[in-house]
Amino acid sequence: MTNPDLITVNGDRLWQSLKDLAEVGAYEDERTGLRGVNRLALTDADAAGRRLVISWMEQAGLSVRIDRMGNIYGRREGTDPAARPVLTGSHIDSVATAGAFDGCLGVLGGIEVVRTLNERGITTRRPLEVAVFTEEEGVRFGTDMLGSAVAARRLSAAYAHALTDRDGATLGDELARTGFAGPVDERLDAPHAYVECHIEQGPVLARAGVEVGVVTGVQGISWQEITFHGRAAHAGTTPTELRADAGLAAAQLIVRLRAMVDSGSYGELRATVGHLIVHPDLTNIVPARAELTVDLRNPDDAAMARAEEDLAAFLRTLETGQPGLSIATRRMARTAPVPFDEGVQKVIARAADDHGLAHLSLLSGAGHDAQEIAALCPTAMIFVRGEYDGISHNPREYSTPETCAHGVDVLATALLRLADEE
Structure with missing residues (x-):
């Protein structure tokens, strides 16, 4: 029928x-x-x-x-x-x-x-x-x-x-x-x-x-835009210990995100930096600014909150550990x-x-x-x-x-x- x-x-x-x-x-x-x-x-x-x-x-x-x-x-x-x-x-x-x-x-x-x-x-x-x-x-x-x-x-x-x-x-x-x-x-x-x-x-x-x-x-989804403000400097004449390298800070953050995922401490966390740009974007200049986005995904909202808190703490560590570096964050999206x-x-x-x-x-x-x-x-x-x-x-x-x-x-x-x- x-x-x-x-x-x-x-x-x-x-x-x-x-x-x-x-x-x-x-x-x-x-x-x-x-x-x-x-x-x-x-x-x-x-x-x-x-x-x-x-x-x-x-x-x-x-x-x-x-x-x-x-x-x-x-x-x-x-x-x-x-x-x-x-x-x-x-x-x-x-x-x-x-x-x-x-x-x-x-x-x-x-x-x-x-x-x-x-x-x-x-x-x-x-x-x-x-x-x-x-x-x-x-x-x-x-x-x-x-x-x-x-x-x-x-x-x-x-x-x-x-x-x-x-x-x-x-x-x-x-x-x-x-x-x-x-x-x-x-x-x-x-x-x-x-x-x-x-x-x-x-x-x-x-x-x-x-x-x-x-x-x-x-x-759950969490999107942030993070901007690192450092100082532009000559790549050949500026000693490493005197640099405020925004590009370095961005790289450290990317590595940290992967370590957070691999640790298993945040459940089924996924982390992606899908947008990254440095300024002035020239071969022989230490970056004065780096802009990137962080996309976090997690089915567990409590685990997501822990990841966001630890990410914020790591950013504070970067800021205090590199004189001349400042960091600004902007929330783009957050859904449970x-x-x-x-x-x-x-x-x-x-x-x-x-x-x-x-x-x-x-x-x-x-x-x-x-x-x-x-x-x-x-x-x-x-x-x-x-x-x-x-x-x-x-x-x-x-x-x-x-x-x-x-x-x-x-x-x-x-x-x-x-x-x-x-």
Whole structure:
């Protein structure tokens, strides 16, 4: 007997949508020759991608609204206009060296679900909405999950609008420049539930040989910008003991972070220095200033707090141990670990079972909009397997057409079942 709420989407159409969006902001990686995506938040490329996605939403019959953070929502009405909607979505902004799937699969998968429901003449009790959140990556304005954090009321729109990129442009000005400073209140009313489909961005599913993951939560994230101020000096004439070397201090910090991770004293801590620059950046001058970022991840919030405290203590040691050196720190982001709703996880797992898809449960190592929306409503995520050990934020990021379709089949079935709940 056919299961009436078991939904299979058009995988070819979904794949074509992913390919078409990947052409917006496309570039060729000089080292590998692969095609990548560079679509930083609220750049012209991001604006072009947004307009393309909006056109697909409208073609699918969704009514589109844009809030004061530039978050985009496409709505498909249900039979009960008073019922809270079921929300899905993700983001389409990227890092500068991205692939075609990060965030985009969740947005385009949501649109494909709506197309499929339309073609099958299926109505739902609750409305369905597909969201595109602004500046999820955080690489341009320095705070990740920014649009969803404002929507969920963790951050204010005033704070977000005042953030600047490295050229001094504010997010508020860029919203206006690109035409995405919408009129709608940025504070999102609580949905009935939220489900986000996303490429895993890690090796767990690939190594297990499984296509689908049921995500149990997201680990904590801490971002800091650290600036070392020393003294510029001639590399040949200045004795080592008389230097205030900002570059040396930065290197000592990087080594210390790795030692903290290797010690095992901070649980499953991960530490990354992803941005590092020295000034004046000349061969024969001792650096007067070094700027770097520190990205800490940990599923244990107490262990994360210990790591942050010990990092701060080490910075004080560096400052007192090298005369002429001063250190400034700036908090960029801090989110606690977020467990996802067990009920929504069960809906996802049952949908995978009904599609005959093996699945496993796993914690997300990356941050996602879902961790913000979880403050408003029951939330969980679907991961799809990435190839090449799940590499992401890289032109080699890849998931197969079949795996993407299977993940969105699970999304479609889960959304339909949630949208018909009382």
